[in-house]
Amino acid sequence: xxxxxxxxxxxxxxxxxxxxxxxxxxxxxxxxxxxxxxxxxxxxxxxxxxxxxxxxxxxxxxxxxxxxxxxxxxxxxxxxxxxxxxxxxxxxxxxxxxxxxxxxxxxxxxxxxxxxxxxxxxxxxxxxxxxxxxxxxxxxxxxxxxxxxxxxxxxxxxxxxxxxxxxxxxxxxxxxxxxxxxxxxxxxxxxxxxxxxxxxxxxxxxxxxxxxxxxxxxxxxxxxxxxxxxxxxxxxxxxxxxxxxxxxxxxxxxxxxxxxxxxxxxxxxxxxxxxxxxxxxxxxxxxxxxxxxxxxxxxxxxxxxxxxxxxxxxxxxxxxxxxxxxxxxxxxxxxxxxxxxxxxxxxxxxxxxxxxxxxxxxxx
Amino acid sequence: xxxxxxxxxxxxxxxxxxxxxxxxxxxxxxxxxxxxxxxxxxxxxxxxxxxxxxxxxxxxxxxxxxxxxxxxxxxxxxxxxxxxxxxxxxxxxxxxxxxxxxxxxxxxxxxxxxxxxxxxxxxxxxxxxxxxxxxxxxxxxxxxxxxxxxxxxxxxxxxxxxxxxxxxxxxxxxxxxxxxxxxxxxxxxxxxxxxxxxxxxxxxxxxxxxxxxxxxxxxxxxxxxxxxxxxxxxxxxxxxxxxxxxxxxxxxxxxxxxxxxxxxxxxxxxxxxxxxxxxxxxxxxxxxxxxxxxxxxxxxxxxxxxxxxxxxxxxxxxxxxxxxxxxxxxxxxxxxxxxxxxxxxxxxxxxxxxxxxxxxxxxx
Numbered sequence: 001x002x003x004x005x006x007x008x009x010x011x012x013x014x015x016x017x018x019x020x021x022x023x024x025x026x027x028x029x030x031x032x033x034x035x036x037x038x039x040x041x042x043x044x045x046x047x048x049x050x051x052x053x054x055x056x057x058x059x060x061x062x063x064x065x066x067x068x069x070x071x072x073x074x075x076x077x078x079x080x081x082x083x084x085x086x087x088x089x090x091x092x093x094x095x096x097x098x099x100x101x102x103x104x105x106x107x108x109x110x111x112x113x114x115x116x117x118x119x120x121x122x123x124x125x126x127x128x129x130x131x132x133x134x135x136x137x138x139x140x141x142x143x144x145x146x147x148x149x150x151x152x153x154x155x156x157x158x159x160x161x162x163x164x165x166x167x168x169x170x171x172x173x174x175x176x177x178x179x180x181x182x183x184x185x186x187x188x189x190x191x192x193x194x195x196x197x198x199x200x201x202x203x204x205x206x207x208x209x210x211x212x213x214x215x216x217x218x219x220x221x222x223x224x225x226x227x228x229x230x231x232x233x234x235x236x237x238x239x240x241x242x243x244x245x246x247x248x249x250x251x252x253x254x255x256x257x258x259x260x261x262x263x264x265x266x267x268x269x270x271x272x273x274x275x276x277x278x279x280x281x282x283x284x285x286x287x288x289x290x291x292x293x294x295x296x297x298x299x300x301x302x303x304x305x306x307x308x309x310x311x312x313x314x315x316x317x318x319x320x321x322x323x324x325x326x327x328x329x330x331x332x333x334x335x336x337x338x339x340x341x342x343x344x345x346x347x348x349x350x351x352x353x354x355x356x357x358x359x360x361x362x363x364x
Numbered sequence: 365x366x367x368x369x370x371x372x373x374x375x376x377x378x379x380x381x382x383x384x385x386x387x388x389x390x391x392x393x394x395x396x397x398x399x400x401x402x403x404x405x406x407x408x409x410x411x412x413x414x415x416x417x418x419x420x421x422x423x424x425x426x427x428x429x430x431x432x433x434x435x436x437x438x439x440x441x442x443x444x445x446x447x448x449x450x451x452x453x454x455x456x457x458x459x460x461x462x463x464x465x466x467x468x469x470x471x472x473x474x475x476x477x478x479x480x481x482x483x484x485x486x487x488x489x490x491x492x493x494x495x496x497x498x499x500x501x502x503x504x505x506x507x508x509x510x511x512x513x514x515x516x517x518x519x520x521x522x523x524x525x526x527x528x529x530x531x532x533x534x535x536x537x538x539x540x541x542x543x544x545x546x547x548x549x550x551x552x553x554x555x556x557x558x559x560x561x562x563x564x565x566x567x568x569x570x571x572x573x574x575x576x577x578x579x580x581x582x583x584x585x586x587x588x589x590x591x592x593x594x595x596x597x598x599x600x601x602x603x604x605x606x607x608x609x610x611x612x613x614x615x616x617x618x619x620x621x622x623x624x625x626x627x628x629x630x631x632x633x634x635x636x637x638x639x640x641x642x643x644x645x646x647x648x649x650x651x652x653x654x655x656x657x658x659x660x661x662x663x664x665x666x667x668x669x670x671x672x673x674x675x676x677x678x679x680x681x682x683x684x685x686x687x688x689x690x691x692x693x694x695x696x697x698x699x700x701x702x703x704x705x706x707x708x709x710x711x712x713x714x715x716x717x718x719x720x721x722x723x724x725x726x727x728x
Contacts, residue, residue: 005453015695019706027707054418056433058466063438065429069420074427078440078462080469086700089369090468096693098442102422104454105444114695118703150704174701181704327691329460331379331478336450337538339482340514340545342383343391 009326013111013318021314021323022115030313031155035123037309045279047071048305052259055236060084062236068304074100075308077113081236083210092147092210093117099311107329109315113307118148120310121302122155124255125230128298129160129204131281132253132288133228137203138163143195143217144209144233145169145178152206152232153178157187160204164188168198169209196222207241209233214268220245225293234265235301242297244268250295253278253288255303264299275299372465373690377475377682385678385687386479394677395519399487401673409643411435412669416623419600424448426600430461432668438464439672441477445600447574456511456574457481463675471693473679477671482512484674485666486519488619489594492662493524493568495645496617496652497592501567502527507559507581508573508597509533509542516570516596517542521551524568528552532562533573560586571605572596578632584609589657598629599665606661608632614659617642617652619667628663639663 013021022030041048053066061082068075077097085092095113100106129137140162142149146169156162165187169175179189192198199205199222207217210233218229220243229250234240242265252275254260261267266275278298281288289296318324333341377385386394405412417430425446432439441461449456459477464470493501504526506513510533520526529551533539543553556562563569563586571581574597582593584607593614598604606629616639618624625631630639642662644650653660682688697705 007454007458012691014692015706016692019695022707049420051418054415054429054431056413056431056438056466058433058435060467061469063433063464063466063469065418065431065440067418067420067429069422069427071422074420076429076442078464078471080464082467082469085468088468089698089700090371090470091694091696091700091703094371094469094471094694096471100427100442100444102420102427103424103446104449104452105425105427105446105458106454107442107458107460112693112695115703115706146701147703171701177699177702181702181708327376328378328380329476330455330458331383331476332455334453335541336453336455337510337535338541338545339455339479339511342379342479343386344545 007106007330007332008108010107010329011109011315011318011324012327013109013314013324015112015114017318017324018112018115018314021317021321024321025317027154028158030119031123031126031158034120034310034313035127035159037313038120038124038306039127039282041305041309042279042282050256050305052262053304066304066307068308069102072102073308074102075304075311077304077307079113079117097307097311099315109311110327110329111311111314116310116314117307118151120306121148121232122151124306125152125206125232125298125300126155126159128253128278128300129156129228129230131278132296132298133160133204134226134292137161137228139166139202140204140206141166141198141202143168143198143205143207145174146208146210148208148232149178150181152208153182153187154185156204157185162187162204164190166190166192166198166202168192168195202227204228204230206230207233209241214238214240216243217241218246219243220249223249223295227295229295229297230300231265231297232300234299236263237267240265240268247273247297250297251290252297252299253281254299255301259303260299260301263301266299371470371694371696372472374471374693375473375679375682375688376691377473377678377688379476379478381682381688382476382479382678385681385685388685389681391518392522394483395487395490395522398484398674398677399491399519399523401677402484402488402670403491403646405669405673406643406646414620414669416626417668430668430671432672433466436466437672438466439668439675441668441671443477443481461671461675463679473675474691474693475675475678480674480678481671482515484670485512485596486515488670489516489570489596489662489664490519490523492617492642492664493520493592493594495642496660496662497524497568498590498653498656501525501592503530503566504568504570505530505562505566507532507562507569507571509538510572510574512572512596513542514545516572517546517551518549520568521549526551526568528554530554530556530562530566532556532559566591568592568594570594570596573605578602578604580607581605582610583607584613587613587659591659593659593661594664595629595661596664598663600627601631604629604632611637611661614661615640615654616661616663617645618663619665623667624663624665627665630663
C-alpha cells in the first residue's frame with residue numbers, strides 16, 4: 001500500500017458563479033486583466049504545446065475541442081458554433097473548459113466559458129489593435145451586432161481608446177439591442193444602413209458576423225489608408241468575411257498560423273501567402289505596422305492559449321473573491337491500484353498471504 | 365426578440381453518483397450492458413465521425429482528449445495516464461467526459477469516467493475475446509494486476525466463461541490485492557512467479573501493465589496454438605507489451621486502425637502490416653479466427669466510441685434509477701443575441717428606436 005495523497009478538489013465555476021465574478025470584478029477590469037494575461041502568455045509562446053483544435057462539423061454547426069499545455073498546466077475548451085440556434089432562442093456559442101495539472105493529470109478547475117469566450121475574444125482583438133492599429137485610432141466600425149458585439153465595443157473603448165462606433169447588422173433588432181446595451185457607456189454610436197456606410201472614415205473595422213458561409217462582408221473598395229481590420233467572424237472552414245483582395249492589400253497578422261490557414265479568412269489564400277504571428281510583434285521580433293498608411297488585418301479565429309489565459313485569470317479572481325464550489329469528478333481510493341475497492345460496500349476482504357516468488361493455488 | 369427555448373439541463377454524474385449507480389445495477393450487469401452497447405455501436409461503425417485522440421505528452425505521462433460523434437450525439441473523454449502517480453497515492457488513470465447534442469451543441473451529460481473507463485475497457489476486451497478466442501476458452505493469464513485487473517477478470521468470467529485465472533505482476537502487493545478482491549467471485553486463482561509460468565496452458569492471455577516504456581511482456585516462445593492475446597496495456601507511443609514476433613505469428617485485430625498504428629503494439633510493425641478492425645468481424649465482413657490453432661491478438665488501445673457507448677449506457681441507467689444532479693455550465697439569456705444582458709443587474713435599458721435603413725446618430 002502506498003502513502004495516501006489526496007487529490008486536490010476540482011474548483012467549479014458555474015454560469016451563475018461567472019456572472020457574479022464578472023459583476024464583482026467589473027467587466028472593464030476583466031477585459032483589461034484578461035488582455036494583460038494573454039499578452040504575458042503570448043510572450044512565452046514557445047513554451048506551449050500547441051495543436052490546431054479538433055472540430056466536428058455538422059450541417060448546422062461545429063463542435064470543437066481546443067487543447068493547449070505548458071510544462072505545468074493543461075487546458076482545453078469545449079465550444080460550439082451553431083448560427084441557427086438563435087432562431088430557437090439558444091446561444092450560437094456555448095463553452096466550458098478545464099485546467100489540469102500536467103504532472104499528475106488531475107483536473108483542477110471546471111468552468112463555464114461562454115461569457116469568458118466573449119471576454120477573451122474581445123480582449124485578444126483589442127490587444128492586437130493596440131499593437132497594430134494607428135496610434136490615436138478613435139472611430140471603429142462594428143459589423144455584426146450579435147452576442148459578442150458589446151464585449152468588442154467595450155474592450156476597444158477600454159484598451160484602445162475608441163470613442164465612436166459606427167454600427168451595422170443585417171438584423172436591425174441586433175443593432176438596437178447593442179445600442180440599448182451601450183447607452184451610458186460613453187461611446188458615441190452611429191447606426192448605419194450598410195457596411196460601406198459604417199466603414200467610411202473608420203480607423204478600425206471589426207467584423208464579427210456569425211453566418212457559416214463564405215460571406216464577403218468587406219471588399220477592397222471599402223479600404224482606407226491606415227485602416228486596421230479586426231476580422232473575428234471568419235473562424236472555421238467555409239466561414240469567411242473578408243474579400244481576398246482585402247488580405248492582398250494588407251499586412252496580415254494571425255494567432256497560430258497552422259490553425260488560421262485552415263479556419264481563418266486566410267483559408268482563401270495560397271499556402272505561401274505571407275502572414276505574421278501576433279506574438280512575434282509582442283516580443284519585438286517583428287515591427288508590426290510598417291507605415292502609417294498601411295492597412296493591417298488581424299485575422300482572428302480564437303486560439304486555445306487565449307482560453308488558457310482567461311481561465312487562469314478567472315481562477316485567480318474566483319479564489320480572491322471566494323466564488324465557486326467544488327465537484328467530485330474523480331473517484332479516489334486509499335490504494336490507487338485498488339480502484340475496485342470503490343465499489344465494495346464494506347472494506348476489501350483481508351489480503352490472503354501469497355508468495356509471488358512461488359506458485360500457489362487459491363480457490364477464489 | 366426570438367421565441368425563448370430553454371436549454372435542456374446538463375445531467376451531472378459525480379464519482380459518488382457513479383459508485384452508487386454501479387452498485388445498484390451490479391458490476392456484472394454494467395459489464396454486460398456496456399459490452400452489448402459497444403457491440404451495437406461497433407456494428408454501425410460507418411455512421412461515426414472518427415478521429416485519433418489528441419494527446420499531450422509530458423515526461424511523466426499523457427493527457428488525452430477523445431472525441432467522437434454520430435449524426436445525433438457528440439461525446440468526448442478527458443483521460444490521463446501517469447504511471448508514477450501510484451507512488452504518490454494518486455490514480456494512474458483519471459477520466460471524465462461529456463455527451464452533447466450535435467444539432468445545437470448543448471452539453472447534455474457530464475460524467476466521471478474513471479470507473480467507467482475500467483468497465484468499458486474490460487467490456488471491449490471481453491467482447492473481442494468472445495468474438496475471436498477459441499470457443500470453450502476457460503483459462504486466462506492476467507499479466508498486470510493493477511487498477512484495471514479486477515474489471516478484466518470479471519468481464520471475462522461474465523462474458524467469455526473464464527473459470528481460472530493465472531496471475532502475475534512484478535508488484536506482489538498488486539497481485540495480493542487482486543486475489544483479495546476476487547475472493548468469492550467463483551474464479552479459481554493461481555498466483556504465478558513469472559509471466560512464462562502464468563501464460564503456460566492459458567487459452568487467453570491478457571496483458572494490462574502500466575509502464576510507459578517499450579516493455580516486452582510477451583515473447584514468441586510463450587505462444588501456444590489457439591491462444592488469444594488481449595493486449596490492453598500497450599496503448600500510447602513508446603508504450604508496448606508484445607514482442608514484434610508475437611504480432612507476426614498472429615492474426616491481429618484492432619479497434620480503429622489509424623489510432624492503433626500510432627499507439628498500439630502495432631507501432632513496432634511496418635505500416636503495411638495487415639490488421640483487421642474488430643467491427644468488420646462483428647458485422648460479418650471478416651470471419652475473425654481462421655483456424656482453431658491460429659493465434660489471435662486484440663491490440664487494444666481504447667477508442668472513443670467505447671466511451672460514447674459506455675456514457676450512453678450510464679446516462680440511461682442514471683435516468684432509470686434517478687441518480688445524479690444537474691449543473692449550470694451554460695449561461696442563457698432571454699434573447700440569445702443579448703449575452704451581455706446576463707451581466708446587467710437590472711433588465712437591459714429599453715431599446716432606443718433606430719431606423720437601420722437610414723443613418724442616425726445617437727450619443728451613448
